[in-house]
Amino acid sequence: MTDGAPKEGHPSRTEAAVGLLAFGAGAMDALSFVALGQVFTSAMTGNAVLLGVAIGQGRIAAAARSLAALLGFVAGVAIACRPLLRVPRGTWSRGTITGFAIEAGLLALFALLLIVAGRTGYGLPFVLILLAAAGMGAQSVLARHFNLPGIITTVFTGTLVDIVSTLAGLDSRPGERQLMPYRTGREIAAFVLYTTGAAAGGGLTLLGAWVAALVPLVAVLGALAIRSASQEAVRG
Numbered sequence: 001m002t003d004g005a006p007k008e009g010h011p012s013r014t015e016a017a018v019g020l021l022a023f024g025a026g027a028m029d030a031l032s033f034v035a036l037g038q039v040f041t042s043a044m045t046g047n048a049v050l051l052g053v054a055i056g057q058g059r060i061a062a063a064a065r066s067l068a069a070l071l072g073f074v075a076g077v078a079i080a081c082r083p084l085l086r087v088p089r090g091t092w093s094r095g096t097i098t099g100f101a102i103e104a105g106l107l108a109l110f111a112l113l114l115i116v117a118g119r120t121g122y123g124l125p126f127v128l129i130l131l132a133a134a135g136m137g138a139q140s141v142l143a144r145h146f147n148l149p150g151i152i153t154t155v156f157t158g159t160l161v162d163i164v165s166t167l168a169g170l171d172s173r174p175g176e177r178q179l180m181p182y183r184t185g186r187e188i189a190a191f192v193l194y195t196t197g198a199a200a201g202g203g204l205t206l207l208g209a210w211v212a213a214l215v216p217l218v219a220v221l222g223a224l225a226i227r228s229a230s231q232e233a234v235r236g
Contacts, residue, residue, distance in 0.1 A: 014090075015186060017223035018146055021139055022153040022190045024219025026197025027204075027212060032069070032132055034202060035209040036125055039065045041133040042154040044073055065129055072130035076106065076137025089145055092227065099142050100224045106135035107217040114210035135216065151190045159187045 025042045032041040039062075040047040051066035083098035110131040117124060136154050143153040151159060166184045197215065204212035 013226050013229065014146055015148065015189075017226045018143055018148055018151060018153060019190060019193045020219045020223040020226070021143055022151075022194040023197035023200070024216035024223075025136060025139060025154045026194040026199075027201030027215035027219070028132055028136055028197075030198040030201035031205055031209060031212040031215075032129065034205045035212070036129050036132070037062065037065045039069050039129060041069045041072070041129060042136040042139075043156075044070065045155070045157055047073075065126070068126045068129045069133040072133030073137040073140075075130075076103075076134030076139075077141055078137075079134070080138035080141035084141060084145055087145070096142070096145065097224075097228075099138060099145070100220065103135050103138040103142065104217065104220050104224070106131050106138060107213075107220060110135060111210060111213040111217055114213045135220075139220070148186065151187060153190065153194070156191055156194055159191055163187050163191065 029040050029042040029046075032039055039050060047066050047069050051063055051070065054060075054062035054066055080099045080102050083095035083102075085095075087093050087095040110128060113124065113128055113131070140152055140154045143151065163184055166181065197219075201212045201215055204215065
Protein backbone atom coordinates (compact mmCIF):
# COMPACT_ATOMS: atom_id res chain seq x y z
CA MET A 1 0.00 0.00 0.00
CA THR A 2 1.04 3.58 -0.46
CA ASP A 3 0.81 6.37 2.08
CA GLY A 4 -1.65 8.25 -0.14
CA ALA A 5 -1.71 11.79 -1.45
CA PRO A 6 -0.48 14.65 0.70
CA LYS A 7 -3.11 16.44 2.77
CA GLU A 8 -3.55 20.20 2.85
CA GLY A 9 -0.41 20.78 0.80
CA HIS A 10 1.91 19.00 3.22
CA PRO A 11 4.46 16.63 1.65
CA SER A 12 3.84 12.94 2.09
CA ARG A 13 6.47 10.70 3.62
CA THR A 14 7.12 9.24 0.19
CA GLU A 15 7.91 12.71 -1.13
CA ALA A 16 10.19 13.35 1.84
CA ALA A 17 12.02 10.10 1.10
CA VAL A 18 12.43 11.03 -2.57
CA GLY A 19 13.71 14.45 -1.53
CA LEU A 20 16.40 12.80 0.57
CA LEU A 21 17.39 10.61 -2.37
CA ALA A 22 17.69 13.69 -4.60
CA PHE A 23 19.89 15.37 -1.98
CA GLY A 24 22.12 12.29 -1.82
CA ALA A 25 22.39 12.07 -5.61
CA GLY A 26 23.54 15.68 -5.80
CA ALA A 27 26.18 15.02 -3.16
CA MET A 28 27.40 11.96 -5.03
CA ASP A 29 27.70 13.82 -8.34
CA ALA A 30 29.70 16.58 -6.67
CA LEU A 31 31.94 14.08 -4.90
CA SER A 32 32.60 12.03 -8.02
CA PHE A 33 33.36 15.11 -10.12
CA VAL A 34 35.74 16.59 -7.54
CA ALA A 35 37.42 13.45 -6.18
CA LEU A 36 37.13 10.78 -8.86
CA GLY A 37 38.54 12.55 -11.88
CA GLN A 38 35.76 14.84 -13.17
CA VAL A 39 33.16 12.19 -13.83
CA PHE A 40 29.45 12.08 -12.97
CA THR A 41 28.15 8.90 -11.36
CA SER A 42 24.52 10.00 -11.12
CA ALA A 43 23.78 12.37 -14.03
CA MET A 44 24.34 10.15 -17.06
CA THR A 45 23.50 12.89 -19.56
CA GLY A 46 26.42 14.96 -18.33
CA ASN A 47 28.57 11.85 -18.08
CA ALA A 48 27.81 10.94 -21.70
CA VAL A 49 28.97 14.42 -22.75
CA LEU A 50 32.18 14.01 -20.74
CA LEU A 51 32.73 10.64 -22.40
CA GLY A 52 32.26 12.11 -25.87
CA VAL A 53 34.56 15.05 -25.16
CA ALA A 54 37.26 12.75 -23.76
CA ILE A 55 37.06 10.50 -26.83
CA GLY A 56 37.13 13.48 -29.18
CA GLN A 57 40.21 14.91 -27.46
CA GLY A 58 41.95 11.55 -27.25
CA ARG A 59 42.07 11.52 -23.43
CA ILE A 60 41.90 7.78 -22.89
CA ALA A 61 42.02 7.81 -19.09
CA ALA A 62 39.19 10.34 -18.83
CA ALA A 63 37.13 8.36 -21.34
CA ALA A 64 37.72 5.17 -19.34
CA ARG A 65 36.45 6.83 -16.16
CA SER A 66 33.28 8.06 -17.87
CA LEU A 67 32.75 4.68 -19.47
CA ALA A 68 33.16 2.99 -16.07
CA ALA A 69 30.47 5.30 -14.65
CA LEU A 70 28.12 4.50 -17.52
CA LEU A 71 28.64 0.75 -17.16
CA GLY A 72 28.29 0.90 -13.38
CA PHE A 73 25.05 2.86 -13.65
CA VAL A 74 23.58 0.38 -16.14
CA ALA A 75 24.59 -2.51 -13.90
CA GLY A 76 22.98 -0.86 -10.88
CA VAL A 77 19.72 -0.36 -12.76
CA ALA A 78 19.70 -3.98 -13.92
CA ILE A 79 20.43 -5.36 -10.45
CA ALA A 80 17.83 -3.22 -8.68
CA CYS A 81 15.18 -4.08 -11.26
CA ARG A 82 15.21 -7.76 -10.32
CA PRO A 83 13.50 -7.56 -6.90
CA LEU A 84 10.94 -5.06 -8.25
CA LEU A 85 9.84 -6.97 -11.36
CA ARG A 86 6.52 -8.12 -9.86
CA VAL A 87 5.97 -5.22 -7.48
CA PRO A 88 3.37 -2.64 -8.62
CA ARG A 89 4.67 0.92 -8.69
CA GLY A 90 4.12 2.91 -5.54
CA THR A 91 3.73 -0.15 -3.33
CA TRP A 92 5.93 -1.29 -0.46
CA SER A 93 7.14 -4.87 -0.23
CA ARG A 94 10.15 -7.07 0.45
CA GLY A 95 11.26 -6.34 -3.10
CA THR A 96 11.35 -2.61 -2.35
CA ILE A 97 13.35 -3.18 0.82
CA THR A 98 15.73 -5.39 -1.16
CA GLY A 99 16.21 -2.56 -3.65
CA PHE A 100 17.12 -0.20 -0.83
CA ALA A 101 19.47 -2.82 0.61
CA ILE A 102 21.23 -3.13 -2.75
CA GLU A 103 21.80 0.61 -3.02
CA ALA A 104 22.83 0.98 0.61
CA GLY A 105 25.27 -1.93 0.29
CA LEU A 106 26.91 -0.45 -2.80
CA LEU A 107 27.24 2.99 -1.22
CA ALA A 108 28.51 1.54 2.07
CA LEU A 109 31.23 -0.39 0.23
CA PHE A 110 32.09 2.76 -1.72
CA ALA A 111 32.45 4.79 1.49
CA LEU A 112 34.43 2.01 3.18
CA LEU A 113 36.95 1.87 0.34
CA LEU A 114 37.42 5.62 0.55
CA ILE A 115 37.92 5.45 4.32
CA VAL A 116 40.33 2.50 4.30
CA ALA A 117 42.32 3.02 1.13
CA GLY A 118 41.60 6.52 -0.14
CA ARG A 119 42.27 6.89 -3.85
CA THR A 120 45.64 5.14 -3.90
CA GLY A 121 46.43 1.84 -5.50
CA TYR A 122 46.20 0.52 -9.02
CA GLY A 123 42.69 0.50 -10.46
CA LEU A 124 40.97 1.68 -7.28
CA PRO A 125 39.49 4.87 -8.78
CA PHE A 126 37.69 2.74 -11.37
CA VAL A 127 36.32 0.44 -8.67
CA LEU A 128 35.06 3.46 -6.75
CA ILE A 129 33.42 4.89 -9.88
CA LEU A 130 31.75 1.58 -10.65
CA LEU A 131 30.38 1.25 -7.10
CA ALA A 132 29.14 4.84 -6.90
CA ALA A 133 27.49 4.71 -10.31
CA ALA A 134 25.90 1.33 -9.58
CA GLY A 135 24.44 2.76 -6.38
CA MET A 136 22.98 5.70 -8.28
CA GLY A 137 21.60 3.38 -10.95
CA ALA A 138 19.83 1.40 -8.25
CA GLN A 139 18.48 4.63 -6.79
CA SER A 140 17.01 5.62 -10.16
CA VAL A 141 14.96 2.42 -10.15
CA LEU A 142 13.75 3.06 -6.60
CA ALA A 143 12.78 6.66 -7.36
CA ARG A 144 10.89 5.52 -10.44
CA HIS A 145 9.13 2.88 -8.35
CA PHE A 146 7.84 5.59 -5.98
CA ASN A 147 5.75 6.75 -8.94
CA LEU A 148 6.03 10.53 -8.49
CA PRO A 149 5.57 11.88 -12.05
CA GLY A 150 8.35 14.14 -13.27
CA ILE A 151 10.88 13.10 -10.63
CA ILE A 152 13.70 10.62 -11.01
CA THR A 153 16.27 11.67 -8.44
CA THR A 154 19.29 11.24 -10.70
CA VAL A 155 17.83 12.93 -13.82
CA PHE A 156 16.63 16.54 -13.78
CA THR A 157 16.70 17.75 -17.38
CA GLY A 158 13.14 16.56 -18.02
CA THR A 159 12.08 17.82 -14.59
CA LEU A 160 13.39 21.29 -15.41
CA VAL A 161 11.49 21.27 -18.72
CA ASP A 162 8.29 20.34 -16.85
CA ILE A 163 8.80 23.13 -14.32
CA VAL A 164 9.44 25.90 -16.83
CA SER A 165 6.75 24.82 -19.30
CA THR A 166 4.16 24.68 -16.53
CA LEU A 167 5.12 28.09 -15.15
CA ALA A 168 5.07 29.50 -18.69
CA GLY A 169 1.46 28.38 -19.01
CA LEU A 170 1.95 25.66 -21.62
CA ASP A 171 -0.46 23.32 -19.83
CA SER A 172 -3.16 25.92 -19.18
CA ARG A 173 -5.94 27.04 -21.47
CA PRO A 174 -5.60 30.32 -23.39
CA GLY A 175 -6.53 33.27 -21.21
CA GLU A 176 -6.74 31.12 -18.11
CA ARG A 177 -4.65 32.04 -15.09
CA GLN A 178 -3.63 28.88 -13.33
CA LEU A 179 -2.00 28.52 -9.95
CA MET A 180 1.18 26.52 -9.82
CA PRO A 181 0.11 22.87 -9.43
CA TYR A 182 1.33 20.85 -6.48
CA ARG A 183 3.29 18.58 -8.80
CA THR A 184 5.38 21.52 -10.06
CA GLY A 185 6.16 22.62 -6.52
CA ARG A 186 7.26 19.09 -5.77
CA GLU A 187 9.54 19.08 -8.83
CA ILE A 188 11.06 22.42 -7.83
CA ALA A 189 11.72 21.10 -4.33
CA ALA A 190 13.46 18.00 -5.70
CA PHE A 191 15.62 20.10 -8.04
CA VAL A 192 16.60 22.45 -5.20
CA LEU A 193 17.44 19.50 -2.94
CA TYR A 194 19.64 17.96 -5.65
CA THR A 195 21.50 21.27 -6.04
CA THR A 196 21.78 21.68 -2.27
CA GLY A 197 23.14 18.15 -2.01
CA ALA A 198 25.76 19.00 -4.61
CA ALA A 199 26.78 22.03 -2.55
CA ALA A 200 27.03 19.90 0.58
CA GLY A 201 28.98 17.16 -1.18
CA GLY A 202 31.36 19.63 -2.79
CA GLY A 203 31.95 21.42 0.49
CA LEU A 204 32.53 18.24 2.47
CA THR A 205 35.22 17.06 0.05
CA LEU A 206 37.35 19.81 1.57
CA LEU A 207 37.31 17.74 4.76
CA GLY A 208 37.91 14.50 2.88
CA ALA A 209 36.26 12.50 0.13
CA TRP A 210 35.20 9.84 2.62
CA VAL A 211 33.26 12.44 4.61
CA ALA A 212 31.29 13.46 1.52
CA ALA A 213 30.74 9.77 0.71
CA LEU A 214 28.72 9.36 3.89
CA VAL A 215 26.07 11.83 2.67
CA PRO A 216 24.51 9.62 -0.06
CA LEU A 217 24.58 6.61 2.27
CA VAL A 218 22.89 8.49 5.12
CA ALA A 219 20.34 9.88 2.65
CA VAL A 220 19.41 6.39 1.45
CA LEU A 221 19.12 5.03 4.99
CA GLY A 222 17.03 8.05 5.95
CA ALA A 223 14.73 7.54 2.96
CA LEU A 224 14.33 3.88 3.91
CA ALA A 225 13.48 4.82 7.50
CA ILE A 226 10.93 7.43 6.42
CA ARG A 227 9.23 5.15 3.92
CA SER A 228 9.22 2.24 6.37
CA ALA A 229 7.62 4.44 9.01
CA SER A 230 5.02 5.44 6.44
CA GLN A 231 4.17 1.82 5.78
CA GLU A 232 3.90 1.07 9.50
CA ALA A 233 1.53 4.03 9.85
CA VAL A 234 -0.66 2.60 7.11
CA ARG A 235 -0.75 -0.80 8.82
CA GLY A 236 -1.59 0.82 12.13
